[in-house]
Amino acid sequence: MKTPSVLHLDIDAFFAAVEEALEPALRGKPLIVGGLAHERGVVCTASYAARRFGVHSGMALRTAARKCPQAVFRRGSYHLYRRISNRFFACLRRFSPRVEEVSVDEAYVDLGGSRYLAPSVYELAARVKAEAEREIGLRISAGLGCTRLGAKLACEAAKPGGLFRLHDEEEFMAQLTLDRIPGVGPQTHFVLQGLGVRRGRELKIKYPAMWRKVFAGQYAGGMERGLPEPASRSLSRETTFPHDIRDEGLLRSHLAYLLERLAAQLLRDRLFAGRVEVKARFSDFSTFTRRAALPFPTFSYFHLWQAAQPLLCSLLAKRDLPLRLVGAKVEDLQAGRDILPFFSLRDEKMTAAIAGVKERFGFSSLRNARSMLLEELYPVEREGMVLKTASLTK
């Protein structure tokens, strides 16, 4: 049997835990981060105490306030979360060169090549978890598995704060109800329920072909050699406005700012994007997206903007309503590129130079004229503007 060597780590109720560390009186109380109770937008993180009332991330703030009226609401300290997150990942990289960041508070670490640092991989995993917890002062859940899927499931089972190891992932998944098995989407779930299938085991026995298909992606080779290349990763940022916005200039400003943050992140992670997507949600909650291929894989803000701006225009034409949310996403990310786009180097050099200045003097030290209008709406801090709901996830 293979030795589990993929470690998945997840900081427990990350944003809420940071707020509790800043304000110890909040400890143990239902705490919701993402905005104030009467504000628009969604819950970013709910503390475990708040989760007991049925509050979860992604829920509208007002719904959360109804479910848990005694909860304490905080807007969030996003720049601080980012700094802690960076320390978390830096700590993991001391144990293995193969660290994959999934979101601000989640990572996969391949311990395959580092196993001689401790008597067993399990002990090494325990050390990584303990070191990371000491480094950031927050509790972390961890799971050890043979695949990323196995490690993630083990981590889910270990919450809060534990370390679990899965030896036989298929057996473990056979016991789970279908809704807990990653890879079974809502549609498949619905169909299978109609067929009377509730758990993995029933699926495995009654419909072996579908069982294999569900896991094909996760079980198909590559794990022996460590983590596979991040497949079709994407980075996205979106924001809900304090009030619905109709002014096109102001909407373009928001888009420019989100793209600028994405470009900075691409550059920092040394990634090139092949495609850009823009998302718009109107005041009636109807939501549309438009995507376009970039002329070549790039991290340049200027090229992202050139491709994204017409997308926003065409989205605005869909409805004669103001917008409540705008978002941007870069996709088809790759770590390198084959062709060197000779004529575009100037734009990339400019993006990189601007990023260098911002790195040294703070994100707000050089500001994009296109997003200046936003300064009327949001406070400007050293590390950027504080948007209503800053999306920090992947």
Ligand SMILES: [Mg+2]
């Ligand atoms: Mg977490």
